[in-house]
Amino acid sequence: MSALESTERTVLKAIKTEEIREELLFLLLPNTGQKEELVDMLLSDNERVVADGIQANLIAARKKRNEDAQKIIELQNTIATMSLTQNSQPANENVLELILRLSQSQQAIADKLSLNSQHQVQIFSTNDTAKAISLFSGKKIENVCDWVKEVERISVHAHWTPSLTLVNATSRLAGSALNWHKVSGRSFDDWHTWKEGIIDRFNVKMSLSEFIQFQAKRTLYSKEPISDYIYDKDAIIDKALFPLQQSDRVSLILQGIIKHE
Secondary structure (H helix, E strand, C coil): CHHHHHCCHHHCCCCCCHHHHHHHHHHCCCCCCCHHHHHHHHHHHHHHHHCCCCCCHHHHHHHHHHHHHHHHHHHHHHHHHHHHHHHHHCCCCCHHHHHHHHHHHHHHHHHHHHHHHHHCCCCCCCCHHCCCCCCCCCCCCHHHHHHHHHHHHHHHHCCCCHHHHHHHHHEEECCHHHHHHCCCCHHCHHHHHHHHHHHHHHHHCCCCHHHHHHHCCCCCCCCHHHHHHHHHHHHCCCCCCCCCCHHHHHHHHHHHHHHHC
């Protein structure tokens, strides 16, 4: 457990003020005021998390944030390596331009991944917060486990009870997932049983050929910011049946740009 998750005031007071502000932003809590006020805010939320027994959900949310940040670093390193390799070979203006455009997009992508830490979110109502959950339709390209984690991550930030989490999750279903809920899901009267049911039903991965065909359809749209394309394409590549080397990920991303041009 990190010091930021402590329920001991003395431990929290030893942490730098800026780190506490960043943690409160991550938790979607107010982060202005004197350090003593910030410590009180974080201590109160940490005690609530322990009392509600949702430490695991918060740890998963923090892990996802760190993984996203690491993904950006790996992509930056790969692009830097590609630039060095290209500089040692005869110049190809198209490839050089693509590498330059990719490099210039890194900050924009990083901004997207850290959106929660840049904008304070005020929760006005349960309905407003529930809309932050992505729609889940039950398609093969969708990852039901990731969707469930998203629901639980938002439920932690919004301080939902398990019953309210279930209600809000079912409000974000569509297609075959909604049909499943109408026929079978309604028989589960608690969140934990319901989430196991929907995972059991829709945890089906695409075949290799289906994945190749699907990811190839996503190319850079006309006038689309390249950072938006990279962010979306990288999310699609995450659906692969097996881990891809960063160089392979970059190659698939570049293919979508070259096809567009």
